[in-house]
Amino acid sequence: MEVIRMRTMTMGALAVFILAGWTGSALAANEGEVAEHLIELVKIGRGVVSEQMANINDQTKGDKGFTGDYMAAQVMDRFKKRTKIDLRIPNAVPQANLYLALVEAEKEVVDEAQPVINKVGISFKGFIPAVFARRTGEHFYKKSGVRLKLTGIDYRNPSNKPDDFEAEVLRMFSDARHPKGQSYVRNTMLDGRPVLRMMDPEYAAASCLGCHGSPKGERDVSGHKKEGWKEGELAGAISVVLPLK
Structure with a gap:
């Protein structure tokens, strides 16, 4: 190495x-x-x-x-x-x-x-x-x-819970009309300050399914319940909040 x-x-x-x-x-x-x-x-x-x-x-x-x-x-x-x-x-x-x-x-x-x-x-x-x-x-x-986190509808850790903006964008990503893999960016306000927010969609890979795949509800190696994902389905997104001047 x-x-x-x-x-x-x-x-x-x-x-x-x-x-x-x-x-x-x-x-x-x-x-x-x-x-x-x-x-x-x-x-x-x-x-x-x-x-x-x-x-x-x-x-x-x-x-x-x-x-x-x-x-x-x-x-x-x-x-x-x-x-x-x-x-x-x-x-x-x-x-x-x-x-x-x-x-x-x-x-x-x-x-x-x-x-x-x-x-x-x-x-x-x-x-x-x-x-x-x-x-x-x-x-x-x-x-x-700079805030940077993983988020998704089927989150496990509370720190990954989507805020209102993230939940809205995740719904957009899950819409079949949204081009797969296309990120979303918006200049907006957060806590009274201007920020740039970007979210990049992520999809379930084969390597994810051992813990997050089928059968839904079965316990994985970490003790969490599997979500029942299928390969290629929307799994979540990486979210960035970039403060602006």
Whole structure:
């Protein structure tokens, strides 16, 4: 596994950036594109966790080698391939520090989970892609003030419950007339402040069905009742709330 340590200079600059607030230079880019890139970074990190599930749940092995540094390296490498933005280059784009804050949040979540990930004798650790995404969103909000979460009608964790806006958009996504895979974005007000809200629909993949598929109501490995999803059905969305000036 390639290990990249985020440089002190980069993270120091990031700390200054966070204290100053993100809305200055980041808004030099199109806000919609910024939201799209944040969603992409979360999807990449979640995908890395998904790839690591067999490793994470190997009860015979202690140190799995799946660290925060590994996560950060994978996220930055894959983000570069998909967007041509190299986050290892200082100020690669005006909003690079915001993106690095999210990468750092993903790194922190994996580092905090090391005692669980590396525990011997337990086959199911509970550190699944959805848990990773939820914790990443919580860390990222504390760093940046940007809200980022998974949501859906069939939510399990209360923090994933859709608000009124999200519920409205989820209904739109579930309408057969809505183009499959098309995200939704709107400039609106939240708590008296202007924000950009973007939601990106997500559909049940084959890998989701072990916990969320049929038979509906049966208990999955985590003890939750399965939702009865079918492959390709709307499963929920990634929701971003981006404060504007």
